[in-house]
Amino acid sequence: MESSKLEFLTAKARQLRDDAIEMIGRFGVGHIGGVMSVMDALTVLYYDKAKVDPKNPKWNERDRVIMSKGHAGPAMYVVLGDLGFYPREWEKTLNLNGTNLPSHCDMQKTPGIDMTAGSLGQGLSVAVGMAEAARLDHNPATIYCIIGDGESQEGQIWEASMYAGSHHLDNLIVMLDYNKMQLDGKVADICDIAPPAEKWKSFGFDVQDIDGNDIEQIADAIDNAKARKGFAHMIVLNTIKGKGASFAEAASNCHSMSIPEELWRKETGRTE
């Protein structure tokens, strides 16, 4: 990757993290851990790889991004707001009465959200259906779907994976946010999904196992996936839950945290 692009994406990911810390902080509580861990992947997708048009969110040939771990809604919202999918004044309305930015992704409320999610395990099936529909229509869209590691305890993830693998949906790129933590503790202690790379390989996927907080690795992995035909794709993003929010990284469990005003202001250095 060119150094100027890497510099831009790195700075953008930092800005988006601060935006998300502020967005959740203004409400006071939220799913900070899983929002931070996927931010590098979203940055690469929306500022480099995915074809989307903020002026035309329903553009038929756009790439789709399904945030199946729907509680990462704020991560999507800071990106979509930054790109101009919705009016800037919405940014301070997360979870407020009547908002268009609810904690979990809602395609009927937020322009640019391609699927409603929140009841875990469901988004990947929807992505599989989109991939089949795109293939049927000769629509060049790539379908990106971000799933969680805790979410992958849901059986439906494996129903969808079995289908995608056996039907060679090569326009589907799944990303696993493998931050190894879930609401109640470590994924490994509660119901381990390890080893994910081997699991998805055995389901017929083309699998890449990368540092999911490394922008260059993410970009390369997406390029590799798009170049390999005949397989559904899995990119295992080895991430750190809370990455880039020092208080979240330091917490024993940052799945959902209270974020008082002084904390988010200190973390972001934002005074306004």
Add this chain to the structure above:
Amino acid sequence: MTDEREIRQTLASALVEKARKDDRIVVLDADLMSCHATKVFKQEFPDRFFNVGIAEANMIGMAAGMSTFGKIPFTYSFAPFATRRCFDQIFISVAYAGLNVKMVGSEPGVAAEANGGTHMPFEDMAIMRSIPKMVCFEPTDATMMEKALDEIINYPSSVYIRMFRKKAAKIYDDTLDFHLGKAIELRDGSDVTLIASGIMVERALQAADELAGEGISAKVVNIHTWKPIDKEAIVAAAKKTGAIVTCENHNIFGGLGSAVAEVVVEKCPVPLKMVGVKDEFGQVGKNAYLSEVYGLTTADIVKAAKEAISRK
């Protein structure tokens, strides 16, 4: 009189015909293609037919995803697996997301016969009726299924179709003027109204005959769309006859009896009796035997009608 046509074959053939002119239509099945006669669709449109395997939750999610691309997916399974097995997927991925999927659940209630209690849904309409804006439809015969298809395809949101698969009693001919949500009066009467759906329509007509022999005039109304329900027809019937009997091949809890009672109690209270399954599970057996066991026979309707009238 038994129909010459199976409802499943009628629907599958009609879907093929519609799909020739409407490339939005796709069909998904969960390893029950042979039970639903959907092979004809697969043969003509192999790219638009998706057998997802025994994975109903994934089927519903896939259909939701396809609908975001403007497809009109028809999903098929046996009614219990089409509804309760994947309730949350229907609720969230389809309904809450505002997407448009047409879901066929076959072998309602006692029609499941030898498949028994695991396959015998007395609750599918109650489940689907609890989902905001979900249209809940039970075709009475093949003619109605065929006539309903255009409206189902063009209805802007999701529809659940509770489909008896095989040859039902023939109630309608080609003159049927069908609209979703619009009840059909099959016979006028003045003493009691029998409101029936699905296989119970034929029995309600037989009950009306028997009642006529005893000098009781029964109006018979087919409510095929349990939601949105035809409130006007129910109120008009309550006002005219002053007593109502609901007849359903389903648990009365949350079913047609409940849906009619919700209207009657609020808009025009009259005595009401419910013929239907009373909080029971299914079991193996022939339709006729099970109908005796669960109180779904013509005699049960006649008895309920007399009781309702006596409470006027």
